[in-house]
Amino acid sequence: MSELILIDPGHGGKDPGGGSNQYWKEKDLVLKISLYQYKRFKELGYPVKLTRDKDVYLSPAVRTSIVKNSGAKYCISNHINAGGGDGVETIHSIYADDKLAKMLADAIVSEGQNLRRVFTRTLPYNSKQDYYYMHRDTGAVNTTIIEYGFADSKRDDVEQLLKQWENYAEAVVKAFCKHVGHPYKSPKKEEKKVKIQSQSKIDTNQILYLAQILHQEGEGTGKGKWALQQLKKELT
Ligand SMILES: [Zn+2]
Incomplete structure (x- = not known):
């Protein structure tokens, strides 16, 4: 049986998130990413839930209790970074190995993002506790x-996130499916609109040539009559 994944769009409501800039608010971009992933897991037949599906504030206590009581085995908490760096970071609990975190980071790297780091962090005064409450207070x-990248990057993250967020979101879905052994299929691409070449393509050079003959010869001559006939053929 597949085990539930919970997708957590960071921040929300009165908390826009630090990974914001002139183009987006972190809470909105991570909601877009999360809703996309939710839709994709549904399509792939993998059990999925969200901590929020709209622009609402969740306090750390509420958010972690949603996660803890969700019955999920996995949770992916989506964020946009700030602080002037560049590249993707994934962070796992000190009580989990780095396998999934590495796979998710590598998947985003395979879509053109650069890797900043895969890491884990403890409280400064307690090496037995995770630094981030999403690890510390979310139980098992x-x-x-x-x-996914830095909102205030001096390099290419801003452009990448604007153009590639959907590919990064998809890469995470794909890598997660691989991690848990769930069959994966690429999203349906929009069918390419094939331009059907017109069968009755007008040959402008031929028309100009015939018109010139008609003009020079006039309708009375044999050559002129022929040119007129050919012209009618070309134009109908
Ligand atoms: Zn954040």
Whole structure:
């Protein structure tokens, strides 16, 4: 049986998130990413839930209790970074191995993003506790925080996130399916609109040539009559 994945769009409501800039608010971009992933897991027949599906504020206590009580085995917490770096980061709990976190980061890298780091962090005064509450207070749920890139990057993250967020979101879905052994299919691509070449393509050079003859010869001559006939053929 497939085990539930919970997708957590970070921030929301009165908390826009630090990974915001002139183009987006972190809470909105991570909601877009999360709703996309939710839709894709549904399509793939994998059990999925969201911590929020609209622009609402969830306090850390509420958010972690949703995660803890969701019955999920996995949680992916989607974020956009800030602080002037560049590249993707994934963060796993000190109580989880780095396998899934590495796979998710590698998947985003395979879509053109650069890797900043895959890491884990403890409280400064307690090496037995995770630094991030999404790890510390979410019980046995295997939570991975994904920072897709930096909102204030001096390099290419802003452009990449604007253009590639959907590919990064998809890469995470694909890598997760691989991790849990769930069959994966690429999303349906929009059918390419094939331009059907017109069968009755008008040959302008031929028309100009015939018109010139008609003009020079006039309708009275044999050559002129022929040119007129040919012209009618060309134009009907
Ligand atoms: Zn965030």
